[in-house]
Amino acid sequence: MSARLLGVLGGLGPMSTFYFCELVTAHTRAACDADHIDMLVSSRASTPDRTAYILGRPGARDPLPVMREEARRLAAAGADLIVIPCNTAHYFYDGLAADCPVPILNIIRETVAFLQKRGVRRCGLLATEGTVASGAYARLCAVAGLECLTPDPAGQAVVSAAIYGAVKQNRPADAAALGRVAQDLLDRGCECLVLGCTELSLLRRSGLNQPWFVDALEVLACRTILTCGREPVGFPPAFDCLRGEATV
Amino acid sequence: MSARLLGVLGGLGPMSTFYFCELVTAHTRAACDADHIDMLVSSRASTPDRTAYILGRPGARDPLPVMREEARRLAAAGADLIVIPCNTAHYFYDGLAADCPVPILNIIRETVAFLQKRGVRRCGLLATEGTVASGAYARLCAVAGLECLTPDPAGQAVVSAAIYGAVKQNRPADAAALGRVAQDLLDRGCECLVLGCTELSLLRRSGLNQPWFVDALEVLACRTILTCGREPVGFPPAFDCLRGEATV
Structure with a gap:
């Protein structure tokens, strides 16, 4: 397929939504x-809030109905491919995709496929408590034969x-504190660290840009460009392995 | 009014559209x-392309039908305020607003109102040939008693x-060449220089950030936040004059 209108289900949060759109454009x-x-x-x-709901915090509301409404709105307006520039929201992916008339690229699936193609055996995950608790990365990593710390x-x-x-x-x-968390995961044998929260992707503009970080949002941006039938430019050479068949 | 869903009629170009969304968010x-x-x-x-059409270049197509369709799409999806983060596209503002069921903030009107409130008497304009040829800034400046070079x-x-x-x-x-164009306008007595093209607004991240530049996109972002009933933060103190009644 080659999408004619890309639907972005965003706002989760807003800044990383627009940063994703800038990544695709740049x-x-x-x-x-x-x-x-x-x-x-x-x-x-x-x-x-997605994490509040996943962790069962008192008073937390289910975001899925709102996300479903947005996906339907995008499809009704003509979008023929949808992306969600938020890792945590992928806890709701199956419930959303079951109800959505157009394909939805899955940021976690794409990122794990990238790690597998790169031959990674043990990765670290920096993400929200919601994403960690959901086990979404751990499950897909296990299927791909990867360990996820x-x-x-x-x-x-x-x-x-x-x-x-x-x-x-x-x-x-606190970049220094984040750096110590990253170093601890590297010391435990991780070959790379996944930035598995799009708010952390935003920190790449001012830090978290060392070569061991794999930004899930960048992987999604590259896969989006390819799935829309365009030519990606300016990504690191490692991203060349993303070319090929779309997984949607 | 206080908008519940902001519609952004964008893509003109895409990068400045998302930069505008980031400005509003930040x-x-x-x-x-x-x-x-x-x-x-x-x-x-x-x-x-808007400039190609305004200048009557051979083969140039009228963008207004596409813009009308987008404005209707946004309104149909629930947007109750529309903004267009592109100066050149405002050549089509009257044709668009006449046909649009919701108000559209006008970047040129807001910017000229800002200059007037700041007591500016002579400004320079850096914009596309389309915006310059359309005379949109010059006309509104004249009404406000300002000279526009x-x-x-x-x-x-x-x-x-x-x-x-x-x-x-x-x-x-070419930042140096742009700097010489700016200096020439300052030498001709301009008190400030309007960045009247959102592609030039993008250059503020890497230049064109001297105090004599007034970025129309930043004025629009501030007015948008206020019109949506939110509190703007982090703009220069000069922007305080933008508070007050919306002009839509």
């Missing part, structure tokens, strides 16, 4: 506006603070 | 995702090359 070979991918972006910032509780608290206490509030994150 | 007071503005962004990159033909060629030859092609612009 990495699409283009000589003029019209060479770019037509997109319809639904940034529904008011979607109930997560930070210890103190390390996870540092990651969660960066996501919820810093990025989502437009405040600077 | 400058909205928020403690969590749900504090942000819900947005629906139509990035219709394939819209026929544009670069000489050689200077305009430098500006056009930065927009079409550099930014729209993901290539670096």
Whole structure:
């Protein structure tokens, strides 16, 4: 397939949604506006918090009905491929895809496939508590024959603070503390560390850009460009393995 | 009014569309995702080139029908306020607004109102040939009692090359040449220089950030946040004059 209108189910959070759209735009070979991918972006910032619901926090509302409504809205408006630039939201992927008339690229599936193609045997995961608790990365990694390690509780608290206490509030994150969490995972034998939360992807603009990080959002951006029948440019050479058949 | 869903009629070009969305997000007071503005962004990159049509270039197609369709699509999906993060496209504003069931913020009107409130008497305009030829800024400036100067033909060629030859092609612009065009306008008595093309707004991340530049896109972002009933944060103190009644 080659999508004519890309639907972006976003707002989870809003800044990483637009950063994803910028990544797609910056990495699409283009000589003029019209060479770019037509997109319809639904940034529904008011979607109930995904991690709060997954962890069963008191009063947390189920975000799936809102996400379903947005996916239907995008498809009704003509989108023939949907992407969700949020790892945590993929906890709801099956419930969403079952109800959606157009294919949805899966950021976790694409990222694990990338790690497998690169021959990774043990990776670390930096993500929300919701993504970690859901086991989405661990399950797909196991299927692919990869081990997936997560930070210890103190390390996870540092990651969660960066996501919820810093990025989502437009405040600077504690880069040094995040660096120590990353180093601990590397010391435990991880060959690479997955940035499995799009708020952490945002930190690549000001840090977290060392070569051992694999940004799931960049993998999704590259796969999106390819699935829309365009030529990706400016990604690291390692991304060449993403060319080939789409998995949707 | 306080908009519940902001419609962004974009893709003109795509990168500045998402940069505008990032500006709105970065400058909205928020403690969590749900504090942000819900947005629906139509990035219709394939819209026929606006400048080519305004200048009557051979074979140029009228972009208005596509823009009308996008505005209707946004309104049908629930948008109750529309913004167009592109100065040149405002040549079509009247034709678009006449046909649109929801109000559309006008980037040129908002920017000229800002200049007037700031007591500016003579400004320079850096924009596409289409925007310059349309006289949109000059007309509204005249109504507001402001003089609006544009670069000489050689200077305009430098500006056009930065927009079409550099930014729209993901290539670096000739910052030194743009600086000379700016200096020439300052030498001719301009108190400030309007970045009246959203592709030039993108250059503020790597230049064109001197205090004499007034970025129309930032003015639009601030007015958008206010019109959506949110609290703008992190703009320069001069932007405080934008608070008050919306002009839509």
